Amino acid sequence: GESVGLHLPTLSVQEGDNSIINCAYSNSASDYFIWYKQESGKGPQFIIDIRSNMDKRQGQRVTVLLNKTVKHLSLQIAATQPGDSAVYFCAETYNQGGKLIFGQGTELSVKP
Amino acid sequence: NAGVTQTPKFRILKIGQSMTLQCTQDMNHNYMYWYRQDPGMGLKLIYYSVGAGITDKGEVPNGYNVSRSTTEDFPLRLELAAPSQTSVYFCASGTANYGYTFGSGTRLTVV
Numbered sequence: 001g002e003s004v005g006l007h008l009p010t011l012s013v014q015e016g017d018n019s020i021i022n023c024a025y026s027n028s029a030s031d032y033f034i035w036y037k038q039e040s041g042k043g044p045q046f047i048i049d050i051r052s053n054m055d056k057r058q059g060q061r062v063t064v065l066l067n068k069t070v071k072h073l074s075l076q077i078a079a080t081q082p083g084d085s086a087v088y089f090c091a092e093t094y095n096q097g098g099k100l101i102f103g104q105g106t107e108l109s110v111k112p
Numbered sequence: 113n114a115g116v117t118q119t120p121k122f123r124i125l126k127i128g129q130s131m132t133l134q135c136t137q138d139m140n141h142n143y144m145y146w147y148r149q150d151p152g153m154g155l156k157l158i159y160y161s162v163g164a165g166i167t168d169k170g171e172v173p174n175g176y177n178v179s180r181s182t183t184e185d186f187p188l189r190l191e192l193a194a195p196s197q198t199s200v201y202f203c204a205s206g207t208a209n210y211g212y213t214f215g216s217g218t219r220l221t222v223v
Contacts, residue, residue, distance in 0.1 A: 008152060034211065043202050043214035044155070089154060091212075098162055099170065100145055100204070100212060102155040 008087060010107040019077040019110075023090035023103045028071060030092035035064060035075045038087045038105075047075070047088075077108075085110045114138050118203050118215035125193040125222045133188040133218050135203030141213075143206055144186040146170075146178065148199040149217075155202065161186055193222045 013019045025033065031052040036044035050057045050064045050073075057064050063076040073090050090103040119134045137144065142163045147155040147170075157170030161180040175197060177189040186205075190197060200219050206212030 008154070036214075043216050044204075045214070046211050049211055098143070099157065099160060099168070100143075101157060101171070102147070105154045 008105045008107045010109060012109045012111060013080050015080060015082060015110055015112050017080055019075075019080045019084070019108060021075045021077075021088050021106045021108065023073040023075075023106075025071050025073055025090065025092045025103060026101070027092060027094060028068075030094045032093050033064070033066060033073055034091045034093075035062075035073075036089045036091060036102075037084075038089065040086075044089060073103075080108075080110050082110045082112055084108060116203055116205050116213050116215035118201075118218050120218060121216070122219050123221070125190075125220065127193060127195065127222060129193050130189070130191050131193065131220075133190075133201055133203075133220075135186045135188065135205075135215060136184050137186075137203075137205040137213070138184065139205060139213065140183060141205035141207055142183065143212070144180065145204040145212070146176070146186070146188045147202045147204065148172065148197075149202060150199050158188065158201075190220075195222050198222045 034049040035047040038044045048059045048064050061078045065074045087105050087107045089105040093100045116137045145160045146158040149155045156172045159178040161167045167178050198221050200217045202217050203215045204212045
């Protein structure tokens with residue numbers, strides 16, 4: 001169901017530490033997942049994606065893990081930097097990219 | 113390429129007025145989306161389109177209408193503006209193979 005009225009959860013980490021942001025998705029038929037970063041006053045920016053036939057995908061300083069059994073997605077950011085401070089959203093879609101639904105989001109705050 | 117262009121960037125409407133939020137993409141994407149984002153909250157899907165002439169409701173379609181006469185354009189119409197429609201509106205386009213690109217948003221205030 002929807003988390004109507006709930007504000008974003010926050011994660012605070014020290015600069016240089018690794019960050020892990022979690023997301024529970026809703027549709028077991030979803031076959032494509034994306035992580036977005038949103039900075040204040042801007043639109044969402046693509047970070048990394050993963051398809052349902054994969055469990056893990058790595059990018060530059062970021063790794064996405066997918067657990068289809070429990071419908072869980074995570075984003076790992078290595079050596080977190082102040083520039084990583086933003087809100088992070090996961091999104092899911094199915095059937096070759098029809099409805100694209102966003103998760104609740106997590107606000108990441110990096111302390112110098 | 114300009115990507116996804118939204119106009120206007122800001123707008124103040126009075127209750128009961130109508131307006132159209134414009135969204136244009138130059139990437140020849142079939143899929144286009146409209147979202148609203150309330151302060152401190154996530155993005156909620158209003159309407160989406162999988163190609164010219166095809167539109168479908170998202171999570172929060174009430175109070176809005178869309179059309180998709182061309183691949184490039186996906187306007188969002190508010191017929192009778194209400195304070196509950198005060199929000200930031202984002203348009204996006206893309207494909208499942210190449211990801212999705214978002215516009216910079218339209219900040220709408222209804223007073």
